[in-house]
Structure formats: structure tokens, C-alpha cells
Amino acid sequence: MPPSVPDPARRNERSHRAILEATVELVAELGYEQVSVEAIAKRAGVGKQTIYRWWPSKGAVALEALDDRLRTAPGGGSSGSWPDTGDIVEDLRVQMYGVSELFTSREVGPLYQGLIAAAQCDPALSRAHLDQLIEPASVACRARLALAKERGEIRADADVQTLIDMLWGALYYRLLLHTRPLDLAQIDLSLDIVFRGLRDA
């Protein structure tokens, strides 16, 4: 056992939490790139080694910090239980509104942008991002859409995954490309476009 994985049972939870919180605070204050592991350690009152002992990189800390924030956000980070009012468009709208709000928040927005940027050159981080954030949300969304299909709200031959890619893609497009600010009206417009033709005649 050369890397000699540390024992999670002996982990100092006080330090653990301090690191996650320092990360969120600093990224909100300075921006993702401007935050160094050293700065996180200093702010958290922690040794640098304690960060490197439990995470492989700044990106991994950011991911857990983000995950932590989403988990404690209303709606469980849009990944937990999806609403089912019987109206799929309405339910999608509510979820997308929630995500849009998070994306534009001072704490989550820059953190998430930085995380996705870091993941471009870090396959392990990208994997973790997909597994911990994207895939759970995607699963829940697909389940809700499958329900809508059974009920005939959506045409039986519609490709649900492509539908998700477009709706969420539009949000990420604005988050990452900064063409124009995220805005709720455009969520309505996008839902309008895709659902005009998806309902069975």
C-alpha cells in the first residue's frame, strides 16, 4: 500500500467543514483561478497537507464544496426528488428556474464555472463531476420525462436525452459563454419551442 490511503474514521470533521466553507467564501470573493490551495488552507486554519491528504486537487475540493452547497440548497440541487404536478412543462420550468437561480448566485455561479473550466484539463475531475452532479440530476430528469411520455404528454418517439441536452445545454451555454445573462424568460421560450412539437397531435 504505497500511497497509504488515510483512515476516514480519524478525519477531523472540523477541518473538513472549514475547508469546504473557506473554498466557497474565497471563490465568491476572488474568483476561482485567483484562489490557491494555500489560500484555502490559510483561511480554513488548516495545513496544506490536510487538503492534499483528502483531495487530489483544488478542483476536487471545489466539487465537494459545490456538492455540499447544492445538497443544502432548496430542491436538493435539482437532483433529488422531482416535482410531479402532472404538467411536465411546468415541472421542468420549476427545476430550470431553480438551476438558473443557482447559476446566477454569487456563491455557486463562479464556483461552478471554475469547476467546469478545471475539468476541461482534468479527466478525473470531469468524471467526478459527471458522476456526482450531472448524472444524478440527469437520471431524475429522465425519470420524470419517462412518466410524461407514459401519460402521453410527450410523443412516444421523442428522444428524451436529446431533449435534456438542449434544455440544459442552453443554460450551460449562457453560463459558460457569457453571451447574455441567464434569464427566466428564455427558459420559458426554450420550453415553448421544444414542446410545441412534442405533444402528440
Added chain:
Amino acid sequence: MPPSVPDPARRNERSHRAILEATVELVAELGYEQVSVEAIAKRAGVGKQTIYRWWPSKGAVALEALDDRLRTAPGGGSSGSWPDTGDIVEDLRVQMYGVSELFTSREVGPLYQGLIAAAQCDPALSRAHLDQLIEPASVACRARLALAKERGEIRADADVQTLIDMLWGALYYRLLLHTRPLDLAQIDLSLDIVFRGLRDA
């Protein structure tokens, strides 16, 4: 005038080109983050100062290198002249196929991912990216869609910008999130979804 803007007329075009090409090569070989300005200078056989004289950052070099590659690519980087076969869906498909091909190419893909990542924390670079790449393409696409609207291929009340955001958003979503590889079939599926309801009844 102490900093004194350098004189473009006296610029060494040999070095200029060598820098752009070294950048493309190195990013393709090592990945965006792993490439340093020092490495580009060394590979190009150029002094570091020559890079900093003409560009403000590695990202700016990458943007010009990318722009250069796109300009010499078939289709003029999808920004120049859009085709007009009379069938808007077919024309969009052709353009999106082209972009998809670029995104998956060994040279352009990683370079563009890295560029977008760098732009997350560099507003000037983000601005330049929008102005030089995104906006021209968007303008051309909007023009082609306006034509389609005039011809009644698209409903008069459809929001053209949101349409673009969704279609391109789906592509960028897969480019940047790495949920699944870019693939032409999904372009067809996405066009299918959005155009079912956009045609006037």
C-alpha cells in the same frame, strides 16, 4: 510614451506564424493547461517577450491560433457565408455537422475547450472570444433564420436567438461536460425536436 505600442508594420511574420503553429501543435500534444508561454516560445524559436509584445495572455494567443485554424477550415469557421439551399433544417444541419467535426478534431477540440476554460476567469478573453468567434457566427446564423422566417419556414413568433442557444448549447454541452461524445445523429434528433413545432401549421 513609455510602453509605446509596437509597430505592426515591422512585425516579424515568420515569428507570428511560428507562434500560432507552435500553440496549436503543443495544445494538441499536451493539452491546453500543460502548455506554458515558455514552451510556446521555445517551440516557436522565439523570445518570450515577442509573445507578450503582441498578445496579453496565453488565452489570447490560443484564440488567434484557433481563429486562424477555423479561417482556413472548410466553411470559414461556420461564420462566413451560410449556405442557402432553401431548406433551413438542411442548412443548419450542414453547419452543425461542420462544427461538430471541428469540435471532435484533435487540433481544434482541446484548444477550444481550453480557451473557453481560460475565458471563465478572464473577462477580456471572454469578450474577445464572443466578438471574434461567437458573434460573427451568430449573426450569420440569425440572418439565415430570418430568411427562413420570411419564407414561412419558421413560425413568425419564434424566438430565433433562443433557438440558436438551444441548438448550439446542446453541442457545447457535450463539448464541455463530456457526458457523451459528440455525434451527428444527435444533431439530427435535436433539429427534429425543435422544428416539429416551429413550422407554421
Added chain:
Amino acid sequence: MPPSVPDPARRNERSHRAILEATVELVAELGYEQVSVEAIAKRAGVGKQTIYRWWPSKGAVALEALDDRLRTAPGGGSSGSWPDTGDIVEDLRVQMYGVSELFTSREVGPLYQGLIAAAQCDPALSRAHLDQLIEPASVACRARLALAKERGEIRADADVQTLIDMLWGALYYRLLLHTRPLDLAQIDLSLDIVFRGLRDA
């Protein structure tokens, strides 16, 4: 009594010995500086705290380890009983030969060099070194020289301490400066020089 001196009666002698032996082994293998307290603990199969409980520093462990080796060496580390053959030069030669042998041994040489080096910046360690090693040997040597003086082997006005400093100084000079290897012939030469004029005419 928060720090509360540990109770020597409850000391684990097995661990005690393992630490001293691990220290000697590791220093012989890797050199003094390359050996860390952590490495000693690991090699001895002992917790780090067990070392810090009984010694104030690595140097202190090294001193005890060295002392332990010398005590079990022939001649009692040249500090115990000095020979008295009636010929002071011969007796000095025998003692110096013994020390020279220890200085050039794989186990004692590097350990002692490292110890003296560490003592340069650690007054407590220096003090302990003098008290435990240097002074006892010096006392015994002075006693033997006093005997020689009484017998008229040495001039009555000779300064015995300076004599010791020169003879031993020459040995330490070569041990610590590495000008040339320690060698028995030079011991003979040095004895020859100092005793030519010390005998009463």
C-alpha cells in the same frame, strides 16, 4: 502537571532498544541527515510519540545510540579504564588507535559526525555530548597524563590539557574536515612531535 514526566519504571525496554538500534542502522545506511524521526519510528516499529516521550530531539537519540555502541565496544569507549604499561606514549597510542578505529567504522563514524554537526546548533545537545562522551574520556586521559608527569615521563611545566587538545584535535580535524583519511601512521607522527620536547632533558 499537564506534561507530566513519564514514568521510567513503565518504560518498554523492547521499544527503547529497538529505537537505538534502528537509529544506528539507518544512519549507517542513509547518513545522519537523511534519517528522520519518522523513519526511526517506522523501522523500530514504534510510535513517533514514544521517541518524543523519552528524548528531546533526533540528536539526543543519536547521542544515546552512540554512547550505547561505545559502551559495548572494546576499551569502553576509551573513557573507562586507561591502560598503564608504564610507557605513556605507548598507552596514548593504544587509546588513539582505538578511537581512530571507531571513527573510521561504518556504524560509529557517520553517526558521530552527524551528532557533532547537529550539536553546532543545539546547545543542549552539545552540553550532553561534552558531559557524556568528551568529559569522561578527558578526565581519564588527564589522570593517566598526571601519572606520567609524576613519574617524570613528561616535563613538570607541560600543559596537559593543551596536549590533549592537540592530539585529539588532530583526530577530530580529519574526522570532520575530511582532508585525508584517518590513518594510524599519523597518530605515531603526532605522538613523536609532541613528546620529543616534553620529556625532561
Added chain:
Amino acid sequence: MPPSVPDPARRNERSHRAILEATVELVAELGYEQVSVEAIAKRAGVGKQTIYRWWPSKGAVALEALDDRLRTAPGGGSSGSWPDTGDIVEDLRVQMYGVSELFTSREVGPLYQGLIAAAQCDPALSRAHLDQLIEPASVACRARLALAKERGEIRADADVQTLIDMLWGALYYRLLLHTRPLDLAQIDLSLDIVFRGLRDA
């Protein structure tokens, strides 16, 4: 040329000197071990890399700093030109007095002790120490002693190197072992002992 030795012609002499002086100051203030390369860099107003570019280790900096101090000290660090009054004992005394003064000075003493300590575990440093400090001084001393031998001040069969080892050994012994403070009277005593028998009857 992988390590790519830097070009001495382009060296910043201002930084060079600042580093040597910061080293001397800091060692005098804090002691050798307590001085880190980082502290030297900070005090000298220099990047750490500038130190590592020109020296392999803290010890090497210390050696040059020491050499620099000795070179500018009266007597050229006892290595340059030896006096020749015609009386070898007197000339040796003068030189040893000078060295003794340096050894007890606040600037040179701790620096030299630390250097010798560091050299115990750094063969390259030890080599450099011998070549730059010890050997030149030794050569000059041997030359003066050879002269004395020619003149019959010293017996023809005396081993000059051993003589040097003893005289200087006694000084280093007190410098490094701290048995008692260096003191001029003991220099006289040691000269007295060795020269009683070295003069031709």
C-alpha cells in the same frame, strides 16, 4: 545541455552581493540552522530561484559568503601571503591569532560552524570547502614551514603536515566541540609543546 548552466556574464551583481550579505547577517542573527533559503531570498530582496540558479544548496551560499568575508578580512583569510619575519614560531602565532579572532567573531564563527556541520552530510560541499578554504591555507602554511626547515628552524625529519593538523586541529577542536572558549594563551602553549622538540638539537 539539460541543466543548462546559466551565463555568468549576465549575472546581476547587485543580487549576488545582496544574497551573500543577507546570508552573513541572518546567520549572525539567528544561527545557521534557523536560516532558510527562503529567508535569505526575502532579506536579499531576491527570488528564491535566483539562489538556486547559482548555488546548489544553502551550504554553498554560506561557503561563498564566508569566503567573501575572509577575503576582505585582514590577512586575506590567512591563506594569502604568510608573513616571514625569520621566526617560524612567531609567524605561526600571528596567523593562528588571526584565525582565532575570526573563529570567535559574531559573523564568521557561527557561519563557519554551520558550514562544517552542513558539510558532514554533503560531500560536494565538503570538497568545495577543502578546495576553496582549507587547501589554499594549507599550501601557504606548508610553504612557510618548508622555508623554516631549510633554515634549520625545524628538524629535517619532521612531518610538516602532521604538525599543521595538530596546531589547526586544536583550534577546530575548540571551535566545534565547545569544550572551552578559544583563547590566545592556548595557542602559545600548543606552539610551545610542538616546537620544543622540533628544533635541531
Added chain:
DNA sequence: CTATAAACGAGACGGTACGTCGCGTCTTGTC
């Protein structure tokens, strides 16, 4: 057809952060 000023290659510089190592202390069971 110089000469002169600029852009150039090379790379040393003052810095910042990296990820690692070892320090000496603290914590958690086990014997």
C-alpha cells in the same frame, strides 16, 4: 548606402504557488 531605431532571440530577474517532506503535537484505540 549607410545609420539608427525597432523588433527580435535569449534568458536572468522578483515573484507566487505548486505538491512534498518532516517537524513536534494531538487524538484514538489497544494492551
Added chain:
DNA sequence: GACAAGACGCGACGTACCGTCTCGTTTATAG
């Protein structure tokens, strides 16, 4: 309560690049 194990806060290590700053050396007009 001493012990093995090892996480902790800390601080220095030696490295990699950053962006700036000299250095000569081309080089390409302007006199």
C-alpha cells in the same frame, strides 16, 4: 498509563511559470 498508529498545524523544501527586464543581434526603413 505507556504504547502503535497516524492525522494534524506548520513551515521549508526545490520546481515551474508568470510577466518584466536587460542584453547583444538582426533587420528594414529614413536620411
